[in-house]
Amino acid sequence: MTDILIVGAGPTGLTLATDLARRGVDHRLIERDPGPNPTSRAKAIQPRALEVLDDLGAVEPVLATGITDLPTRFYDADGTVADRPGIAVPVGDPAGTRYPSPRWIAQFHVEAALRERLTASGGRVEYGHEAVALRQDPDGVTVDVATADGVETVHARYVVAADGGRSPVRKLVGLPLIGTTPGQRWYLGDVRGPGLDRGRIHIWTSPAGMLGLTPLPGTDIWQFQSAIPGGVGTPPEPALELYQAMLDDRAGAGVVRLTSATWLSISQVNVRMLERFRDRRVLIAGDAAHVHPPAGGQGMNTGIQDAYNLGWKLAAVLRGAPEDLLETYSDERVPVARAVLDDSSRKMRGVTTAAMGASGGGLAAALRTMTDDVTTGLPIAYPDSTLTRPGPPSGLPAGSRAPDTGGLPGGVRVHDLLRGPHWTLLAFTDGPVPIGGGADLHVHRVTDRSGETARCYADEWDALVLIRPDGYLAARVPIAGAGHLTAYLDRYRVEHGDEAR
Numbered sequence: 001m002t003d004i005l006i007v008g009a010g011p012t013g014l015t016l017a018t019d020l021a022r023r024g025v026d027h028r029l030i031e032r033d034p035g036p037n038p039t040s041r042a043k044a045i046q047p048r049a050l051e052v053l054d055d056l057g058a059v060e061p062v063l064a065t066g067i068t069d070l071p072t073r074f075y076d077a078d079g080t081v082a083d084r085p086g087i088a089v090p091v092g093d094p095a096g097t098r099y100p101s102p103r104w105i106a107q108f109h110v111e112a113a114l115r116e117r118l119t120a121s122g123g124r125v126e127y128g129h130e131a132v133a134l135r136q137d138p139d140g141v142t143v144d145v146a147t148a149d150g151v152e153t154v155h156a157r158y159v160v161a162a163d164g165g166r167s168p169v170r171k172l173v174g175l176p177l178i179g180t181t182p183g184q185r186w187y188l189g190d191v192r193g194p195g196l197d198r199g200r201i202h203i204w205t206s207p208a209g210m211l212g213l214t215p216l217p218g219t220d221i222w223q224f225q226s227a228i229p230g231g232v233g234t235p236p237e238p239a240l241e242l243y244q245a246m247l248d249d250r251a252g253a254g255v256v257r258l259t260s261a262t263w264l265s266i267s268q269v270n271v272r273m274l275e276r277f278r279d280r281r282v283l284i285a286g287d288a289a290h291v292h293p294p295a296g297g298q299g300m301n302t303g304i305q306d307a308y309n310l311g312w313k314l315a316a317v318l319r320g321a322p323e324d325l326l327e328t329y330s331d332e333r334v335p336v337a338r339a340v341l342d343d344s345s346r347k348m349r350g351v352t353t354a355a356m357g358a359s360g361g362g363l364a365a366a367l368r369t370m371t372d373d374v375t376t377g378l379p380i381a382y383p384d385s386t387l388t389r390p391g392p393p394s395g396l397p398a399g400s401r402a403p404d405t406g407g408l409p410g411g412v413r414v415h416d417l418l419r420g421p422h423w424t425l426l427a428f429t430d431g432p433v434p435i436g437g438g439a440d441l442h443v444h445r446v447t448d449r450s451g452e453t454a455r456c457y458a459d460e461w462d463a464l465v466l467i468r469p470d471g472y473l474a475a476r477v478p479i480a481g482a483g484h485l486t487a488y489l490d491r492y493r494v495e496h497g498d499e500a501r
């Protein structure tokens with residue numbers, strides 16, 4: 001028996017397990033592979049995902065390894081070489097976040113940071129455990145898990161499918177991924193030894209499509225990416241010799257020499273998602289729920305945020321909060337996934353067209369449109385959620401992400417107050433606060449009317465701002481409306497005090 005069985009220890013499953021472990025929630029995290037994923041896959045982490053890792057205590061190793069500035073060198077088919085700025089751009093307005101820039105980093109390094117944090121919180125990944133069958137009943141889910149020692153039967157109150165784009169669990173539940181497969185394919189790989197400057201991405205343009213080599217920080221690996229032209233039926237199997245021949249063709253025979261590869265793959269672009277991310281006691285997250293083009297680097301980042309949205313809700317429901325809290329996971333994350341599918345598809349079309357041109361200038365311009373304020377993840381908001389209480393028409397809207405503003409005593413910033421599994425109440429008043437703190441609710445009075453935080457959060461004085469455990473504004477009300485907040489907190493089993501102070 002376990003309360004939560006998480007299937008799949010990619011970034012999504014690891015984020016959820018790390019959150020549940022710090023909350024003391026009984027869970028198991030199983031992974032089919034025999035050990036940690038050794039392939040690079042995602043190579044950039046976005047500002048909002050960095051904020052999530054910060055809250056979970058996993059950001060330091062990512063900051064230590066990842067880099068913000070990675071300029072690009074373009075080699076045109078006519079022999080022109082041009083150095084251009086990086087393609088990952090910082091958020092337009094850096095106020096309100098301590099992580100304004102995406103970081104270049106291999107996915108396995110992000111996973112390692114989460115695993116380290118999970119272990120420190122008493123959790124672990126059970127490798128060599130594959131979910132192979134699943135049955136639901138009104139009280140729980142029974143999952144057959146194949147291991148080297150035979151098949152183990154696990155009974156869980158809830159199962160989270162974080163088992164990637166091909167999601168066996170999603171198929172066992174019978175939920176269809178709806179969408180299209182637009183026919184774009186890429187050769188991918190982790191290769192070594194090209195003898196190029198590791199301080200930049202190298203991209204060769206040609207009418208046959210672009211070929212890129214990206215150095216992965218903290219390693220001697222380069223991620224190889226090459227578009228497979230549209231007319232090719234069944235492309236040759238990926239192989240080091242094939243990748244070398246492509247480079248010889250673009251850069252000149254023997255100019256850039258690959259010595260080894262630890263991952264060789266073909267990736268097929270899909271634009272597909274589930275209509276709902278829940279089937280009774282099975283919740284679907286990350287690539288298992290939505291797959292989309294790589295433009296803008298959103299897959300890992302969206303999966304991390306799915307898990308972060310779900311963790312506190314599962315913990316609350318296990319403690320007696322109404323089941324419909326789990327419905328808000330799907331309600332809130334489906335529109336986010338839909339927006340990511342639309343945005344990445346639009347950007348992918350632009351890059352694909354430019355990539356078939358022979359000029360690095362056109363491609364550089366298209367690549368620089370791939371990351372923007374949208375892809376940072378910072379503007380994601382849940383204004384229409386049933387968890388959001390509509391607030392005054394002016395000022396910071398309820399449902400927004402809580403900005404990380406400063407101006408609090410001792411140099412503290414808002415996200416320092418949010419760090420941890422609790423809810424947070426910011427009281428902008430000189431008078432007593434009608435709701436007291438408790439095990440689940442941290443209450444902070446802000447008295448500096450002209451400070452950055454008051455100016456950002458409190459359009460009017462004597463206001464209360466309630467922030468969810470995942471950092472979104474649940475409500476912004478005048479102090480006179482505190483009764484509504486206590487009813488809200490009671491509904492979701494948030495322990496608090498009711499003494500004014």
Ligand SMILES: Cc1cc2nc3c(=O)[nH]c(=O)nc-3n(C[C@H](O)[C@H](O)[C@H](O)COP(=O)(O)OP(=O)(O)OC[C@H]3O[C@@H](n4cnc5c(N)ncnc54)[C@H](O)[C@@H]3O)c2cc1C
Pocket residue numbers: 007008009010011012013030031032033037041042043044045107129130131132162163164165167168169188267285286287288294296297298299300301302303
């Ligand atoms: C070349 C490339 C570049 C990318 N670049 C970016 C980028 O820059 N930014 C970004 O955000 N995203 C990027 N992505 C996408 C990113 O890699 C995925 O979105 C991310 O891995 C999804 O995480 P996940 O945890 O949901 O799924 P996965 O990482 O796929 O993890 C699922 C896990 O479940 C396990 N599993 C499957 N079935 C079972 C089972 N039955 N039982 C137990 N375990 C099971 C699998 O072995 C796997 O470890 C890129 C992908 C590729 C291929």
